[in-house]
Amino acid sequence: MAKVTTLVAVAALALTFDVRATDPLPTWNDTAPKKVIVAFVEKVTKEGSPDFVKPGERIATFDNDGTLRAEKPIYFQFQFAIDRVKALAPRHPEWKQQPPFNYILAGDMKALLAHEKSMMALMALSHAGMTTDDFNKIVKDWLHTAKHPKTGRLYTQMVYQPMLELLAYLRANGFKTFIVSGGGVEFMRCFAEQTYGIPPQQVVGSSSKMKYEIRDGKPVLLRLPEVQFVDDKQGKPIGIEVFIGRRPIAAFGNSDGDQQMLEWTMGGSGAHFVFIVRHDDAEREWAYDRKSDVGRLDKAWDEAVAKGWTVVSMKDDWKTIFPK
Amino acid sequence: MAKVTTLVAVAALALTFDVRATDPLPTWNDTAPKKVIVAFVEKVTKEGSPDFVKPGERIATFDNDGTLRAEKPIYFQFQFAIDRVKALAPRHPEWKQQPPFNYILAGDMKALLAHEKSMMALMALSHAGMTTDDFNKIVKDWLHTAKHPKTGRLYTQMVYQPMLELLAYLRANGFKTFIVSGGGVEFMRCFAEQTYGIPPQQVVGSSSKMKYEIRDGKPVLLRLPEVQFVDDKQGKPIGIEVFIGRRPIAAFGNSDGDQQMLEWTMGGSGAHFVFIVRHDDAEREWAYDRKSDVGRLDKAWDEAVAKGWTVVSMKDDWKTIFPK
DSSP states (O other): OHHHHHHHHHHHHHHHHHHHHTOSOTTBOSSHHHHHHHHHHHHHHSTTOTTOOOGGGOEEEEOOBTTTBOOOSSOHHHHHHHHHHHHHGGGOGGGGGSTTHHHHHTTOHHHHHHOHHHHHHHHHHHTOSSBHHHHHHHHHHHHHHOBOTTTOOBGGGOBOHHHHHHHHHHHHTTOEEEEEEEEEHHHHHTTHHHHHSOOGGGEEEEEEEEEEEEETTEEEEEEEEEEEEOOSTTHHHHHIIIIIOSOOSEEEEOSGGGHHHHHHHHTSSSOOEEEEEEOBOTTTSOBOOTTOSSSOOSHHHHHHHHHTOEEEEHHHHBSOSSOO | OHHHHHHHHHHHHHHHHHHHHTOSOTTBOSSHHHHHHHHHHHHHHSTTOTTOOOGGGOEEEEOOBTTTBOOOSSOHHHHHHHHHHHHHGGGOGGGGGSTTHHHHHTTOHHHHHHOTHHHHHHHHHHTOSSBHHHHHHHHHHHHHHOBOTTTOOBGGGOBOHHHHHHHHHHHHTTOEEEEEEEEEHHHHHHHHHHHHSOOGGGEEEEEEEEEEEEETTEEEEEEEEEEEEOOSTTHHHHHIIIIIOSOOSEEEEOSGGGHHHHHHHHTOSSOOEEEEEEOBOTTTSOBOOTTOSSSOOSHHHHHHHHHTOEEEEHHHHBSOSSOO
16 A cells, blocks of 8 residues: 555656646746636637637737847837947937937937837838848847847846746747837847747738848848837737738737737627736836836726626736846 | 568569659650759758758749649639629629629720739728638638639639659758738739648738728727738749748749749849749640730740750659649
């Protein structure tokens, strides 16, 4: 009997260990959001369930800034653009008088942020006039060296561990995971695959106009200083329609820029699920919502409350914010 | 001994049968193009080969009209637009005086084709003002009923059997297959998955501007009568960059509209391969090249000859044109 008991005990231990080892969302607290996510994934993947969705139709879209990674004190691509302007300034003496460049060169962040529209223009201008290959090289160099002003981490390390787990969990359940972000599509592709496991063709974002030409017998694509498409607010469902061509069954955002993507997802005919990440953890990350210049969460929050969409509290629902 | 001999004979027979059954390109003649294709696929998939390409980077792009399916006497989407104009004409008496509608209503195909730019405008106009869901429904109805004027087949049956085999062969070898076409992206998605096994997110095409709005509490996307992006000629490498974000290692086209896509693919740093389908089979399909209004092959052909790109002769290299 002693032997049998031992075996049972070992088996029980192994089982416990196994359950813990295979918890797909280990840095999520056992609060409501985790339960709702798991219940949703289980019902859409269970054959025979009335909510079953075929693998090819399990499309999940993620906003990037503020949803998959931090966005404070300013969007990271905005910081990249600022660093580019500073690097290029010696060749552009006229920028000292020209908004928004003059704000950057004078270090006046408040004036710069007050002109929200200048951000797209700034990014288009500072990223233009070079080939796509050169641009990718500059971005990758920056990603390997620039450090976040508050944490001292590389920007690629400012991602949310619980969201990395969610990405992996969905993919393990036959979902295709996409980024759908207002950020520049080519900028994001410089880190999306390595950081999130999301390949280039599953990154939807804003884009510049481009020009194709032959230089020294080799074809190149040149970035032009004009915006082709803005993948934000109502641009998100449009970007989803044009790039993906299928309505997501799950979508995740954190700000008013995601509101239309979440509405579009909730308007689908089959099972669907969305949540909003709420930045309410001033200690471990940042706390901001209705009045923030960056990542404002105001109208989308009201809609989430009115319609009962899940709101994830970084403070209460996540054990960890950043990867170790 | 008898038994052993029988077994060997059976094994030999099985082996022969197996080799024949697994010819991945059975409707391709054993001419140069088939050999080049197979050699290319083998070298990029063989681990340790200097030409090995990781599966995620095995991107293959296919033009649609004239490459995956017929495009004569006119592009099929153009025929769809014409049918739409005829259906909508009673509600638009002004069209009788207004080009290009008046050409259609008078049955003057020559005048219509002479205004090549009118085609994009016609498609944008005739496809506009409706929700994306309504548009998809109209396209699907048309695809289920409209017949090709010469063959009497449904338009979805006017695809090339050898190209279906090539698509399947590449996918079986870890390639991701994309359509990159001047055709409307949403139009193509109505048949691409069923016809070619290409899911919506792997279809790159021209697009209209859209508008997001809430109608009766439900979000809709409305098609506007303005072109957002033309995925043709220099637009093809741009479309590849914006939608796919990775340079193809293989690309297939048939006309001058594909020239830049083929150049862009051949400009890659690793192994790469392209071919042009030549329409030289007046008996089984159509024969046309330098002077055709539809699918003109002139400059791209010169470049193919000058640079030694593979040119596939439909007459000599394909055993069959359309599926049985």
